[in-house]
Amino acid sequence: MFGKRIGATACPAREARLEDYIERRLSADEAAEVETHARSCARCAAALDAAGASVPLLGMLRARPQAQPSPYFVARVMAAVRGEQDVWKPVERAAWRLCWVATAVVLILAAFLLHLQRLQPIPPAPEQSQVQALVSVSAPQPAYQDDSYLLVSSGDHGR
Amino acid sequence: MTRSAGEGQRSEVADERQLVRRAQSGDEAAYEELVRTHQHRVVAIASRLLRGSQEAEDVAQQVFVKAYFSLRSFDLRSKFSTWLYKIAVNECWNHLRKKKARPLVYEADLSEEQSERYQGAAQRSGMVDPEEAARQQDLVEWLLGQLDPKDRMMLELKEAQGFSIDEISEVLELNPNTVKVRLFRARTKLMELYRRRLNPSRPAAKRG
Numbered sequence: 001m002f003g004k005r006i007g008a009t010a011c012p013a014r015e016a017r018l019e020d021y022i023e024r025r026l027s028a029d030e031a032a033e034v035e036t037h038a039r040s041c042a043r044c045a046a047a048l049d050a051a052g053a054s055v056p057l058l059g060m061l062r063a064r065p066q067a068q069p070s071p072y073f074v075a076r077v078m079a080a081v082r083g084e085q086d087v088w089k090p091v092e093r094a095a096w097r098l099c100w101v102a103t104a105v106v107l108i109l110a111a112f113l114l115h116l117q118r119l120q121p122i123p124p125a126p127e128q129s130q131v132q133a134l135v136s137v138s139a140p141q142p143a144y145q146d147d148s149y150l151l152v153s154s155g156d157h158g159r
Numbered sequence: 160m161t162r163s164a165g166e167g168q169r170s171e172v173a174d175e176r177q178l179v180r181r182a183q184s185g186d187e188a189a190y191e192e193l194v195r196t197h198q199h200r201v202v203a204i205a206s207r208l209l210r211g212s213q214e215a216e217d218v219a220q221q222v223f224v225k226a227y228f229s230l231r232s233f234d235l236r237s238k239f240s241t242w243l244y245k246i247a248v249n250e251c252w253n254h255l256r257k258k259k260a261r262p263l264v265y266e267a268d269l270s271e272e273q274s275e276r277y278q279g280a281a282q283r284s285g286m287v288d289p290e291e292a293a294r295q296q297d298l299v300e301w302l303l304g305q306l307d308p309k310d311r312m313m314l315e316l317k318e319a320q321g322f323s324i325d326e327i328s329e330v331l332e333l334n335p336n337t338v339k340v341r342l343f344r345a346r347t348k349l350m351e352l353y354r355r356r357l358n359p360s361r362p363a364a365k366r367g
Contacts, residue, residue: 016339050350061319067206
């Protein structure tokens with residue numbers, strides 16, 4: 001129709017439109033536009049020829065009788081569904097039971113810990129003087145200014 | 160008063176939705192009805208995509224079992240049939256992948272003598288002779304078997320199962336434009352193989 005060369009690739013931007021053309025999904029104007037392009041583009045013309053020739057060839061597939069399900073197909077499917085359910089239902093039930101037990105254990109544990117916390121007496125707040133005494137004990141100040149120098153520089157004496 | 164075709168179709172869809180809803184709430188009889196309605200198409204798809212394999216019906220059965228247990232995830236936004244065919248195509252694809260080798264019924268390469276016979280058949284138009292038609296169909300099957308499995312699947316859905324572009328794009332989760340491009344390329348590849356098969360000397364002469 002448009003060309004003889006087979007195996008050429010069409011212009012990438014036009015492939016979808018060419019597929020529409022061979023499947024007759026285009027309006028008369030759109031089809032005419034494709035034909036005009038194909039007359040001036042050897043690649044699209046060749047690809048269009050090849051793809052167009054595939055339509056009647058592949059159409060033979062529809063003439064071939066379709067495979068039919070066996071008469072017991074529906075019964076087999078439903079038996080398989082029930083079989084799978086029988087396998088998974090006890091597992092599902094056990095999983096749910098485990099979930100409930102785990103939730104109950106966590107709740108009981110949380111309640112117990114809350115209860116324990118409430119039973120412990122809250123220690124009274126320390127007095128201001130006690131706080132000051134604690135601060136002075138934990139951070140001893142050097143007696144003299146020079147001692148602090150000695151403390152810092154004592155590491156160099158050995159050298 | 161007679162109902163129009165559109166009304167009939169709408170009512171069918173509504174009935175099917177009702178069946179799906181009932182099946183979703185655990186009504187096995189409703190699901191059985193859905194299986195009965197779609198069994199022919201699913202078996203045909205499996206048989207085509209698995210190339211007439213004996214396992215096609217087992218795979219089709221697996222499709223329905225899988226669909227039953229995934230039914231709650233189906234949100235009724237698309238057609239039940241499209242959702243089911245998507246499961247069927249995926250199941251066939253997984254089956255082919257597990258098997259690694261393509262299970263071809265028509266896997267034997269064509270001899271020169273067969274090529275000549277097919278060439279003769281291809282050149283004649285009309286094809287009244289059923290034997291010749293069968294031979295042509297075998298040739299098409301053989302050619303499809305030579306394609307990349309994804310290209311083949313797309314052509315099978317389009318040409319053998321009569322899927323629309325929209326249906327293919329939904330089943331394969333591809334943009335409709337991508338489907339068209341891939342179909343077009345698959346067609347040209349198929350015809351390239353066809354020419355080479357019928358004229359084996361042509362590409363060899365080119366390469367040499």
